[in-house]
Amino acid sequence: MQEILRASSPILRDWRNRLDVDWVLRGQGxxxxxxxxxxxxxxxFAERALAEGMPLLNPLVIYRRQAVESVRHERIALRxxxxxxxxxxxEHLAAAQEIVLIAVTIGGRLEDRISQVLxxxxxxxxxxxxxxxAAVETLAIAACCHLSEVAAGExxxxxxxxxxxxxxxxxxxxxxxxxxxxxxxxxGLRLTSSSLMVPRKSLSMVVGLGPGVMKxxxxxxxxxxQATCRYQDHYAAAQS
Numbered sequence: 001m002q003e004i005l006r007a008s009s010p011i012l013r014d015w016r017n018r019l020d021v022d023w024v025l026r027g028q029g030x031x032x033x034x035x036x037x038x039x040x041x042x043x044x045f046a047e048r049a050l051a052e053g054m055p056l057l058n059p060l061v062i063y064r065r066q067a068v069e070s071v072r073h074e075r076i077a078l079r080x081x082x083x084x085x086x087x088x089x090x091e092h093l094a095a096a097q098e099i100v101l102i103a104v105t106i107g108g109r110l111e112d113r114i115s116q117v118l119x120x121x122x123x124x125x126x127x128x129x130x131x132x133x134a135a136v137e138t139l140a141i142a143a144c145c146h147l148s149e150v151a152a153g154e155x156x157x158x159x160x161x162x163x164x165x166x167x168x169x170x171x172x173x174x175x176x177x178x179x180x181x182x183x184x185x186x187x188g189l190r191l192t193s194s195s196l197m198v199p200r201k202s203l204s205m206v207v208g209l210g211p212g213v214m215k216x217x218x219x220x221x222x223x224x225x226q227a228t229c230r231y232q233d234h235y236a237a238a239q240s
Contacts, residue, residue: 009062009063009064009181009182009183009184009186010062010063010064011060011061011062011186011187012060012061012062012063012143012146013059013060013061015059015061015139015142015143016142017054017057017059017135017138017139017142018138019050019054019131019134019135019138020050021043021046021047021050023134023138024046024049024050024127024130024131024134025042025043025046025130026130026134027129027130027131027132027133027134027135027137028042028046028126028127028129028130028133029130030042030130041123042123042127045123045124045126045127046127046130046131048124048127049124049127049128049130049131050131052113052128053110053113053128053131053132053135056107056109056110056113057106057107057109057110057135058105058106058107058109059104059105059106059107059135059139060104060105060106060107060187061102061103061104061139061143062102062103062104062182062183062184062186062187062189063100063101063102063103063143063147063182064100064101064181064182065098065099065100065209066078066079066080066082066098066099066100066101066181067079067080067097067098067099068093068096068097068098068099071090071093071094073090074086074087074089074090075090076089076090076093076094076099078099078181081181082177082180082181083177084099084174084177084206085173085177086168086169086170086173086174087168087169088162088166088167088168088169089162089168089169089174089206091168092159092160092162092208092213093159093162093206093208093213095208095210095212095213096159096208096209096210096213097156097209097210097211098156098208098209098210099206099207099208099209100147100206100207100208100209101178101181101182101204101206102140102143102144102147102161102204102205102206102207103178103179103182103184103187103189103197103202103203103204103205104136104139104140104143104202104203104204105136105187105188105189105197105199105201105202105203106132106135106136106139106199106201106202107188107199107201108188108198108199110128110131110132110135110201111132111199111200111201113128114128114129114132132200132201133201135201136201136202136203137203139203140161140203140205144158144161144205144207147207151209154209155211156209156210156211156213157209157210157211157212157213158207158208158209158213159207159208159209159213160207161205161206161207162174162205162206162207163203163204163205164177164178164195164204171195172194172195174204175191175195175197175204176191176195178204178205178206179191179204182204189202
């Protein structure tokens with residue numbers, strides 16, 4: 001039964017990416033304004049990474065919509081099989097009529113290029129890595145925006161996207177639950193023994209659909225890095 005479920009996961013292709021140099025700098029954990037003012041060489045690396053990295057992207061989104069069967073304690077049972085467990089998902093998805101499981105990736109070609117230049121040009125490799133981080137983040141945002149438009153057309157709202165590793169949903173739990181229901185092999189995606197995604201520049205998440213779901217403006221409140229992250233405006237930047 002599990003294989004039948006996994007075999008029906010559609011793939012969305014041909015995403016347009018609106019990346020710019022500021023996104024690449026943010027992907028490196030830097031403040032674009034400060035870097036442009038005080039570190040022009042870093043900006044040059046970011047510009048080069050943007051130009052070289054774009055042709056290496058293979059942005060793909062795989063998803064599955066599944067109706068909610070029941071919600072008990074901190075367990076959400078999905079119709080046809082599958083469970084989502086944990087305090088975070090129970091809190092945000094309890095009112096959902098459907099759950100959308102999503103995985104996004106930019107492929108592995110950029111990682112191969114980073115490995116090629118890492119020893120000889122570590123500063124440029126860092127810029128390429130920042131580009132990749134920005135690319136997968138903007139892809140995830142675009143996928144959620146697309147889903148919100150689809151849901152609105154059906155008279156439903158969407159929750160914030162919830163990703164394994166957020167507070168209340170351990171990565172080793174959430175990744176296994178999502179991957180159990182998505183045919184990620186179609187994307188060349190797999191999990192390591194420590195529940196990390198390969199290719200590395202990939203993300204997984206779930207979104208709840210329904211007329212009365214809990215809505216919020218951003219996911220930063222539930223991110224385990226909220227205390228140290230200085231760049232919690234990425235969603236707004238991607239929408240502008």
